[in-house]
Amino acid sequence: MGTIRIENHEIPFREGDNILKTALAAGMEIPYFCYHTALGSLGACRLCAVEITPKDPGKAPQVVMACLEPARGGIEVSISSAAAQQVRQKVIEFLMTNHPHDCPVCDEGGECHLQEMTVACGPPYRRYRGRKRTFTNQYLGPLVHHEMNRCITCYRCTRFYQDYALGDDLGAMRLRNEVYFGRFQDGPLASPFAGNLVEICPTGVFTDAVFRQHFARVWDLKTAPSICPHCSIGCNTLPGARDGMLRRVRNRFHPDLNRWFICDRGRYGHQYSEHPARPLTSRVDGAKVSYRQALAAAAEQIKAVGDKTGGLGSVREDLEGNTLLRALLNGFNGIFTAFSDPRLEAATITAVTALQNTTGAPSLAEMEQADAALIVGDLTAHAPMIDLALRQAYRSGARLAVLHSGPTPLARFAATALAIPPHEMSVCLSHLSERAAAPSAANSNQKEMLANIVVSLTASHRPLLIGVTETLSASQIAVLAQLAAALGPGARLAYALPGANAYGAALLSQTGRATAMLEAIETGHIQNLIVAGNDPLGDTRLGARWRAARQRLDSLIVLDCVATATAEAADILIPVAAWAERSGTFVNYEGRAQGFTHTFRRPEFLPSTAEVIADLARHLELVLPDIAAALGDTFPGYQAPVPGAPGSPLPAPAIPMHIDTTIHQGCESHPGRWQAALSTWYGDDPLASFAPALTELVPAVAALISPAAALNEGIKAGERVRLQGPAGTVVLPVQPDNDVAAGTIALTRAVLAQLGAGHGDPLELEKVS
């Protein structure tokens, strides 16, 4: 720590920081292109020229690149000296010689770093009269548009894509002033973080291909601080809307969570709110009615059956909606839960309880500091930004161990990656946990690898354990927590939860309520079901049972903003505002409550879920506390988080719950010859699956099995097999995949829903001749 004199101001600097970083931290403007806080200095653009005057009076002042010059005490830095200004002006002039005359048709215009820097320090007119160098463009998929002529060779794209996000299908080609950034050949970018190229490119080489389809200039967009609704991380985003339509989503800096980047699901999944099939008018028995009429019909139904009403909240519904729905159900002693699948309910509640008993889950910034990590499940599909944080940990030398049943991109970076069938995961985790408590000799190859994982976890200072809730059972989650406890106080524990507000929903639910609700519907004790933002009829494992139960219901009242199977089957459908059209609170995987506010309003009247329930209560002449009071009752000392602020821990009372870690050997060890495993991809969640651009990238549907199993069965790649599950049969081509465990068939969510099987359920496989 010392001080450096910049423009006659004494600025403190940290040892090892360069002049540019020091100046930017102090709020002083030095023009730059290639420097980025996350990517560091490169010195490629030569724009950040400053003049430094050395301590020694005998030495002449010199112009240096601020991003490459370490800050030292005693030197004087001048940003505004004539020599530095001249260098910057000439650099801009050179960068602009080949830049095309594109600004009117370029999507970056208005937020273009090159435009700003040219206006700020470049010459006002082009002197170069020669011909311009040109490049052909590549097709980079439905998300990112490529316009290579505009490149200024700052290398930010490859530094992000290859060095930071560890992707390998975008790189620099050729040489001299003809360096080309692109893929080996045309094709969609494979990285789940490719969309960040749009933000990281200082000019318009990479632009948002989805935004391009209904383009508006940045100054015309209405924006408001928001939270990503697509997974449990709670990345901070900035949606932009115009003319009653959501146009795009950009990253919003959060110091502990997403910081500079978001994943493609967050950036492109928002188009679900523009889906043509989105319900925008209320419907009663299929007929379009007004909101008031729908409310009256719903109130009539509820009054008719009295207390035989159930309420199904959702992990993607905000805290306000879930809390008010529970309060409404409490009004007539109905059952409330936020989960349609009892297994997921138990798993999520166990995960939240386990987190409450520890110091809490680490933030993404803390995860990057881990020096060893155990990952159970596929993080790239369930929490992409944790994947990116772990890639940073891997870059700094952390040893990653991945236990997975289906394919997971993180396995590539893992020191130990073990493909384990779902039914053996419990045994495996218990073994790890026992070993961490008392080391013993290994007697098989797999056990030796597990022993290595324990050794690397115990040897590390900041070990990290992460489980994917959706593919783990409650007991497995509890065993993972035990393992964390056995590793000592330095070990951190986190779970990728199944929705943006899964943490909050779990605090409002109780284990066993989902089963109780299903049974109550089947026995006729619940005749009326209010579903807010959930899709029980489209559930992978219990969809068929829910569909049968639905027949026994007098009425199904659905509040949702997407056309799910449940919304399609509703008797009374009340469309609600999508997340960018309402204000609310999401509680992320750490238990951090973050507020978001509405970016815009649609021309149609679309209330939030909480507003609909409050209106419904008024129709029922039921006294319901207002949202603030209801939240205050549930979470003592609750204060609504301010949208745009970093969020605060939710003051939640501890869940009184006995965690059962005993593994039920009987039901878990003999599942039959084949088992299903959930294999999704980064663009898959109940909302983003309605976003057209993302759905273009959905991997081809196939039954993924391990090559050894394929050989044993005599099935070749591409041959068709018939899969039989409890609810149906599906014929699919087989694709051997090294990342799939033995005896496991990795299938997408949609296929599992057709089969009626969940992760770990037995399946029958038969060759189709």
Place this chain on the structure above:
Amino acid sequence: MKIAGQTNKRIASPLIRLWRSLWVTLRHAWAKRETVSYPEIKRSLPGRWRGRIVLTRDPDGEERCVACYLCSAVCPVDCIHLQARQQDDGRRYPETFRIDFSRCIFCGFCEEACPTLAIQLTPDFEMCERSHDSLVYEKEQLLIDGQGKHAGYNFYRHAGIAIFGKAIGEGTHDTPPVDHDTNLP
């Protein structure tokens, strides 16, 4: 004497002024008239007159407007609204282009801001309507079939992007595209 002279002046000077103004009035009664009987007679206005706004076409007959939003950004009274679209061949065009002439102050900023010389002000000011709505001009009413004041300019010949009929590297100031698959010079 002194007092008498002052009295004479007091009487003479208003009289002179009165006769002079009467003479001027009388002279103008026979002078050539500046006023024309509008609307029977219409004066020809200078070409740079800032009147009704039009959208022009390029020499190939295609729309010049690329929907860059600069006109709507610079408009001091916010009377321009448009929505950009893209044709399959790469051309940008305004899907909607709406000017509210009841709001427009004919300042000409839009014309000055337009990078493609598409939006132009014309010497036409006869835009009297009975209702506000009919002063809101849509794209069909704005788009003309000519090039307006600036003949010969075609933005896409100078831009770097490819459109139908002009691939990358075929622009006025472009060299053929670099083959990025080889390192040979």
